[in-house]
């Protein structure tokens with residue numbers, strides 16, 4: 001039977017590539033989008049015109065009740081969720097001196113609380129069915145820290161503790177939980193960085209000397225979603241052009 005894969009933030013730069021890859025592998029792909037996203041219908045139409053057949057549901061991943069409502073609806077419409085990719089995220093970069101409580105809270109809620117909110121809705125079912133995959137999209141900056149990202153780096157680092165702890169709890173039930181830590185990937189989130197900063201500060205830290213491609217992250221998500229990856233759990237996989245060696 002076709003497995004159901006839910007990708008949060010599937011209309012974003014990485015999320016879209018992940019949705020396309022999972023669809024190509026035969027998953028029934030569902031993306032969530034922010035209730036405030038006015039472009040969602042147009043995105044879905046364009047994708048479905050290309051033959052993908054994605055489904056899309058509004059969900060504020062930072063809100064537990066919204067996450068519950070969304071997953072309940074997906075389950076009722078399409079069946080239980082087999083693969084959950086916690087990909088939605090935001091940045092509110094600034095030095096700690098300037099960072100407000102609101103900037104801290106927004107980033108923690110969207111990047112880290114969301115992982116609890118979404119995973120909580122699907123984990124019991126995965127354990128009952130003895131099969132499941134949870135893949136959390138973190139960041140190289142959660143591993144090494146980054147200037148101006150105390151909020152983001154803390155949230156992304158928090159994912160690792162979540163991943164390892166939950167992986168231990170559900171290992172015997174055929175459910176794996178893993179984190180992917182991408183480096184700088186050429187999506188809006190990164191192309192918004194001024195070119196001179198990319199050239200002078202970021203690319204020199206990347207031994208491969210380029211930004212990553214969303215498809216390269218999608219390929220790793222596809223692997224972790226597969227049966228072949230059944231022995232990989234509690235892992236944090238770096239995919240950053242070698243930047244982790246700096």
Ligand code: NDP
Pocket residue numbers: 008009010011012013014015032033034035037059060061062087088089090110137138139140181182183184185186187188189190
């Ligand atoms: P985008 O900004 O393109 O996409 C982020 C997605 O998150 C959007 O689709 C957005 O949905 C969704 N989102 C934001 N807030 C909420 C919310 N409250 N509820 C539901 N959805 C929400 O970013 P990327 O594709 O570049 O990043 C994807 C993930 O990868 C993020 O977690 C990011 O931190 C991580 N990452 C990215 C890197 C990069 O270089 N690009 C590097 C390392 C990690 P909508 O469009 O509907 O508003």
